[in-house]
Amino acid sequence: MEINKFEDVFEGKLAKNEMIEPKDWMPENYRKHLIRQISQHAHSEIIGMLPEGNWITRAPSLRAKVVLLAKVQDEGGHGLYLYTAAETLGVTRDELLNNLHTGKAKYSSIFNYPTLTWADIGAVGWLVDGAAIMNQVMLQRSSYGPYSRAMVRICKEESFHQRQGYEIMTHLAFGTNDQKEMAQDALNRWWYPTMMMFGPPDSESPNSENAVKWRIKRETNDQLRQRFVDQTVRQVEYLGLTVPDAHLKWNEAKNGYDFTEPNWVEFKNIISGNGPCNKERLAARNKAHDEGKWVREAAQVFAKKRSEVYEAA
Numbered sequence: 001m002e003i004n005k006f007e008d009v010f011e012g013k014l015a016k017n018e019m020i021e022p023k024d025w026m027p028e029n030y031r032k033h034l035i036r037q038i039s040q041h042a043h044s045e046i047i048g049m050l051p052e053g054n055w056i057t058r059a060p061s062l063r064a065k066v067v068l069l070a071k072v073q074d075e076g077g078h079g080l081y082l083y084t085a086a087e088t089l090g091v092t093r094d095e096l097l098n099n100l101h102t103g104k105a106k107y108s109s110i111f112n113y114p115t116l117t118w119a120d121i122g123a124v125g126w127l128v129d130g131a132a133i134m135n136q137v138m139l140q141r142s143s144y145g146p147y148s149r150a151m152v153r154i155c156k157e158e159s160f161h162q163r164q165g166y167e168i169m170t171h172l173a174f175g176t177n178d179q180k181e182m183a184q185d186a187l188n189r190w191w192y193p194t195m196m197m198f199g200p201p202d203s204e205s206p207n208s209e210n211a212v213k214w215r216i217k218r219e220t221n222d223q224l225r226q227r228f229v230d231q232t233v234r235q236v237e238y239l240g241l242t243v244p245d246a247h248l249k250w251n252e253a254k255n256g257y258d259f260t261e262p263n264w265v266e267f268k269n270i271i272s273g274n275g276p277c278n279k280e281r282l283a284a285r286n287k288a289h290d291e292g293k294w295v296r297e298a299a300q301v302f303a304k305k306r307s308e309v310y311e312a313a
């Protein structure tokens with residue numbers, strides 16, 4: 001079969017909403033796009049463990065500690081499913097990790113902000129995991145089979161994460177004046193960084209068009225951001241808090257809110273490595289990787305010995 005025949009099969013599958021599987025022919029740009037997107041996603045899950053892991057020892061009750069611990073462990077699991085999905089595209093785990101550890105690969109800008117108070121753990125679960133769900137629900141129907149299947153399980157866990165965050169916010173927002181102030185302060189600091197999670201405006205997003213064309217993504221950055229604002233404003237109102245945006249206003253004609261865009265200069269600065277915590281996050285990840293070397297070596301020796309026993313039997 002000539003290349004254009006392969007291409008016809010590929011396009012035909014996309015048109016019929018069928019999945020592309022690792023053994024199928026795919027255009028090189030599609031493969032590259034997926035490796036970039038899935039590995040950035042995996043790195044975000046792993047780096048995302050750091051700002052919250054930071055609070056496990058300081059959780060205000062045993063229940064809160066157990067819940068947070070479970071959530072942070074889930075994020076580690078998400079990273080592993082996603083690295084495995086990326087590996088089916090012909091890239092090795094070592095290459096992927098090396099790109100993260102040397103700062104070559106990107107991860108979500110949001111994890112370069114500090115978690116200063118316990119209310120931040122509430123805001124992260126509620127807003128950051130909430131935004132992640134909005135992005136990820138559509139990825140369950142992504143055209144690449146292994147990515148799509150990983151996302152089904154991830155989404156179930158993300159909705160638990162969102163609820164645990166909102167529960168923390170509810171306790172604080174309906175608590176004492178000081179607690180309510182803490183909740184408002186966390187909302188003020190996390191609102192705009194969360195909106196940045198959907199990526200730059202469509203007019204400046206070079207990868208968005210291909211991602212939609214190939215059915216990797218089903219909606220654009222701006223569509224998702226609008227939906228997030230519309231949904232979250234109601235939750236803010238229920239909590240009796242205020243969205244930190246003086247220009248937020250219901251627009252009847254578009255059946256959604258008008259709102260202030262996040263600061264895109266700040267966003268670019270963070271994704272190029274200069275956010276408040278970029279260096280700290282990479283240093284912590286590298287330290288954890290180096291300290292885990294003996295575990296990886298031991299696991300490999302054990303696996304080798306075990307296969308020798310099976311072969312001899």
Ligand SMILES: [Fe+2]
Binds near residue numbers: 045
């Ligand atoms: Fe996750």
Ligand SMILES: [Fe+2]
Binds near residue numbers: 075129132157158161
């Ligand atoms: Fe999560």
